[in-house]
Amino acid sequence: MSKVIMIYPERCTGCNMCVLACAFTREGEARPSASRVHVYNWEREQFSVPMLCQQCDDAPCVAVCPTGAMHRPDGTIVVEYDVNKCIRCRMCVQACPFGNASYDMVTNKILKCDTCAGAPECVAVCPNHALEYVDVTVSTRARKKSFAKKFKDAFQEVA
Amino acid sequence: MNSSNPSTGFSGRGVASGWQLAMKIKYFAYLRDTTHTAAEHYSQPAATIGDLLEVLCQRYGPGFSRWIRTPEGGISTIAIILINGKDIRDGAWVDTPLSPEDEICIFPPVAGG
């Protein structure tokens, strides 16, 4: 597997269809808090940013996980989550610098994007191509990292 | 004011050169992306609105014709075509005859509310 979900905030209109798609197809109901992708809206600026796991190369959630529940299978770039190995210590939630791993009390598990095993529903429903599922090439990865850095900087600034 | 181009019969916002009357064609929404003008004059005779639309689709290419033609090659009935402010989409409307003093408005399928 060598594809990742790219975020294009400048195309996002804030409709939250990605959020609904994730929650509905993965957890069976339209419950935004059960989504692995979240859209943040700045109403004064009328700007929206979808946020979801960036599948970090050097992933803090994997590094910090004591049981191997958060893991990267050999040869893939997606960090996967094994609910059976998870002890709900939520260290991954603490460790992720983007807040892209969260704990869902309703289902008692960690929510983190796994790209729907290569067919991400959020990408499929996005009416504006603000999320795209693309090959990881040198250029897309550079682009991804530059965006990730922007988000990181922005969040560090407000934190 | 542009002068009429004798080979195409089109001219800019002004009246076409010479004595010949020229019909005015106004474009809206997406169509302006390819016409690069909101209105122009056309001095060569087009017998019917269907003929004129054919000329325009040829002149402006796929960026224009995609809003006017159906995928099957016919003329779309949801593009809004007005002759002198009257919507002519009824019956055999593509055969509606044109005269030189007509003003034609062409809208791609758009709506609001």
Added chain:
Amino acid sequence: MNAWTGTILRVNLTNGTIKKEPLDVKAARAFIGARGLAAKMLFDEVDPNIDALSPENKLFFAAGPLTGTFAPNVGRYDVVCKSPLTGAIAASNSGGSFGPELKYAGYDMIIFEGKAPAPVYLWIHNDQVELRDASALWGKEVPETTDLLRAETDEDAKVACIGPAGEKLSFIASVMNEMGRAAGRSGVGAVMGSKNLKAIAVVGTGGVSVADKDAFAAAAKDAAAKIKAHPVGGTGLKAYGTDVLVNILNSVGSLPTRNFQDGYFPTADKTGGEALAANNLLRPRGCHSCIIECGRATKVTNPKFAGEGEGPEYESAWGFGADCGIDNLDAIIKANFLCNDLGLDTISTATTIACAMDLYEAGIITLKDTGGIPLNFGNAEVMVELVKMMGNREGFGDKMADGSWRLADAYGHPEYSMSCKKQEMPAYDPRGVQGIGLHYATSNRGGCHVRGYTIAVEVLGNPVKMDQHTTEGKPDLVITFQNLTAALDSTGACLFATFGIGGDELAALLSGATGIPYSTADFMKAGERIWNLERMWNLAAGLSSNDDVLPERLLHEPIKTGPSKGEVSHLNEMLPVYYDLRGWDANGVPSAERLETLGLA
């Protein structure tokens, strides 16, 4: 429950009590939700003859069963009450994410009763619901109110509130949510203000479940595909917004100009969606679950009218534009921003200004009345200034803040008010488009286009084309649109979904979501039931067929220029046919048989 949350919040502002009540499932099935179900509850609970601004009025914030679900274009809610503007039932519909958030918090509806002794706001965090002091928020405009409330509650709270206009009981005050979305019409903001209720802030972390996931998902996918495949729903509205209509309506000679003195505005193109996209559009925006994205994030750099915000959509651009004889798009956008900030309905605000300009040019009001402000048509600076004065009830703005009918009537000339049931008509001239005039005259909330949008057929040719100038077939067309829209509004869906889907798809979505099998016929019948219920309430409130009228100007003064020159409205030919087709008597009263058929007897 599925689709519906099954719980209603009842908030008594007089004594500060908050109750959770179960949804009446039988009523929900028959009246669907949102506009329909709130109308049913208003019908059952509120005496139609009360003063709309008294504590006896009730204010419903109601989402529909599809609101918040994973279907396209279903993010809406309605604000329902008795209207101070019309005296009729008010049901103003808004998008954004407030309605879905209310559902995620666990509620289909909030009902506000009575009047708080001092300003309050309601804070809903799932099952924690409390009234809080809002005295520090009173007097604040909408964006500041929203920011302050978020600071006090939760940074991601969805906020619906009133601005100064609602506090000052302007009959044309809106309820705003998320700064730029409006439940605009019929003065619902004044009712909120009369209750000392400044705002509602809500955070919900729950979800909305559906009865049959597979059937619902299939229906949602089908609806989305049809909307995206349609050239209007799929691309047109996103590129140009609804303001693309300025040129269309002008080109067919039906763009009301200078307070409906004319139907054609030569420089309208400067105010259309094409100009907006070229000069001011930052990006399109969408409400919750919207795949159409007609919303406009816009910016004006011209220092005189500088600002950034939401809008304008077509009716606002027309109202502050052609109807005031103005073609300065920067000023139009600025006026729209001010309405959002002050909490004013753009249509009624703009057309009240147009009415004032008309009265001024006719010599009925003078500089003495206006405090020295010249109100000539075409004066963009004055127009923008008047919006501020109306929202704050300053100077002459105080006289204008209750709409055009009160203004014109105060000077002895109500005929200058371009309104139906005292609510201002929107941007389609009934002299140039016959069916829409019949709709304006018969709409249960007065002058309004979104309850029976016959323009789709009469002008746009969507899904079929009818001649705009004929009356034949129009009563039937109006009734079909009114019934369909009543049902659609009640689901929580957006009217623009109908640029792609219709009764069949909506019935399928509703069936999958609720588990109740709604056929298309059931769905349309629910719409007719809602329409007749609203009508019955209005009749009980003292309205009659005498109110199913258009301003005399539209019946007797032909359009002067443009393609519809010489046309007048033929309302009186259509109205008896409409009554008859509705199963109403010659006085517009629903027959006992029809009410029986609809389960309203």
